[in-house]
Amino acid sequence: MKMNNLETIVEMIKDSDAILIGASNGLSISEGYNIFADDDRFKKVFGDFREKYGIRSALQGAMTANNTDNEMWSYIGRMAQNYSTETPLMKELHELVKDKPHFILTSNTDGHFQKAGFKPDKVFELEGNLTEMYCPNLCYGEVIDGEELIDEMLKHEVGTEIPDEYLPKCSHCGSVLKPHLPDGHFFFQDNNYNKRYQNFQEFLEKYHNKKLLILELGIGPYNQMIKAPLMQIAYAEPNANYVTFNKGQIYIAPEIVSKSIGIDGDLSSIIPEMLNLMETENSKSETNQNY
Ligand SMILES: [Zn+2]
Structure with a gap:
C-alpha cells in the first residue's frame, strides 16, 4: 500500500x-x-447452535437454524443483538x-x-x-423497528428457542413476524x-x-x-x-x-x-x- x-x-x-x-x-x-468465520464471536454467541447443527459460521446458521419460528427467532435475535452494534x-x-x-x-x-x-x-x-421485522401477510406497508422486541424475547429464550408467547406477532393478523432479510428469492x-x-x-x-x-x-x-x-x-x-x-x-x-x-x-x-x-x-x- x-x-x-x-x-x-x-x-x-x-x-x-x-x-x-x-x-x-x-x-x-x-x-x-465476520459472518463467514468460525471465530470467537461466533463461538461465544452461537456455541449451542454450533454443537447442535455442526454449523461453522453465523451465515451458515442463519440458513440452517430456521426449522421453527421459535428457533429462527432465537438465532436471528442473537445475531441482531450481537452483530448490530456500534463499531x-x-x-x-x-x-x-x-x-x-x-x-x-x-x-x-x-x-x-x-x-x-x-x-x-x-x-x-x-x-x-437484522433488527427490522415485517408481517408475512404484508399487513403493513412498512417494516417495524424490532430492536426492543428482540431484547425482550431473548430475555425469555429457553435453550435455542423463543417460547411461542414471546415470538413477535403482527397486531393485525397475528402471524409471527419475519426478519427483514432476503427470504429465498423474495425480499420485502x-x-x-x-x-x-x-x-x-x-x-x-x-x-x-x-x-x-x-x-x-x-x-x-x-x-x-x-x-x-x-x-x-x-x-x-x-x-x-x-x-x-x-x-x-x-x-x-x-x-x-x-x-x-x-x-x-x-x-x-x-x-x-x-x-x-x-x-x-x-x-x-x-x-x-x-x-
Ligand atoms: Zn399481519
Missing part, C-alpha cells in the same frame, strides 16, 4: 462536492464482524466523510452505519436489516425502501456533473448489486472519481481506469490512516490561518 495514494484520496474527499459510498461484507469484516471503525468512517454531502448503498444488514451516526435517510440497505421492498431509492435518485440528480467521489468499501470484484452500478455511475459522470478498497481482489473496469484508484489492503488500518492524514492536514491549515 502506497502512502501517497491515501493522501490523494484524502485530497479527493476534501475537494469533492459529494461522496457516494458503497459497502459490503468486506467492511463488516474489517470492523471485526469504532464506522465512527471513524463517519468522521472522515461527515462534512460532505453523502449517501450510502449497502448490502450489509448489521445497521452499523446508523449506529455510528449516519442519518437513516442517507443509508439505503438493499438487503434489509417496503415504503422505507422505496423512499431510500428515491433519496438515492435525488442525490444522483443533485450532484450530476459535480465532483462526485465514489468510495467502494469491501465489495467483491464481481458484485452486481452495488459494485457494477457504482462503476456505471463513475463512467457516466464526467467529474466523478472512483476509489475501490478491497483486501486481495481489486477490479476496476477498463473504461474508468483513468479516474480510478484501487487500494488493496485492510480497511481496519486504512480508514484510521486516512482520518489521521485529514486531521493532520486540517490542523496545518488552521495554523496557517492564524498567521
Whole structure:
C-alpha cells in the first residue's frame, strides 16, 4: 500500500462536492464482524447452535437454524443483538466523510452505519436489516423497528428457542413476524425502501456533473448489486472519481481506469490512516490561518 495514494484520496474527499459510498461484507469484516468465520464471536454467541447443527459460521446458521419460528427467532435475535452494534471503525468512517454531502448503498444488514451516526435517510440497505421485522401477510406497508422486541424475547429464550408467547406477532393478523432479510428469492421492498431509492435518485440528480467521489468499501470484484452500478455511475459522470478498497481482489473496469484508484489492503488500518492524514492536514491549515 502506497502512502501517497491515501493522501490523494484524502485530497479527493476534501475537494469533492459529494461522496457516494458503497459497502459490503468486506467492511463488516474489517470492523471485526465476520459472518463467514468460525471465530470467537461466533463461538461465544452461537456455541449451542454450533454443537447442535455442526454449523461453522453465523451465515451458515442463519440458513440452517430456521426449522421453527421459535428457533429462527432465537438465532436471528442473537445475531441482531450481537452483530448490530456500534463499531469504532464506522465512527471513524463517519468522521472522515461527515462534512460532505453523502449517501450510502449497502448490502450489509448489521445497521452499523446508523449506529455510528449516519442519518437513516442517507443509508439505503438493499438487503434489509437484522433488527427490522415485517408481517408475512404484508399487513403493513412498512417494516417495524424490532430492536426492543428482540431484547425482550431473548430475555425469555429457553435453550435455542423463543417460547411461542414471546415470538413477535403482527397486531393485525397475528402471524409471527419475519426478519427483514432476503427470504429465498423474495425480499420485502417496503415504503422505507422505496423512499431510500428515491433519496438515492435525488442525490444522483443533485450532484450530476459535480465532483462526485465514489468510495467502494469491501465489495467483491464481481458484485452486481452495488459494485457494477457504482462503476456505471463513475463512467457516466464526467467529474466523478472512483476509489475501490478491497483486501486481495481489486477490479476496476477498463473504461474508468483513468479516474480510478484501487487500494488493496485492510480497511481496519486504512480508514484510521486516512482520518489521521485529514486531521493532520486540517490542523496545518488552521495554523496557517492564524498567521
Ligand atoms: Zn399481519
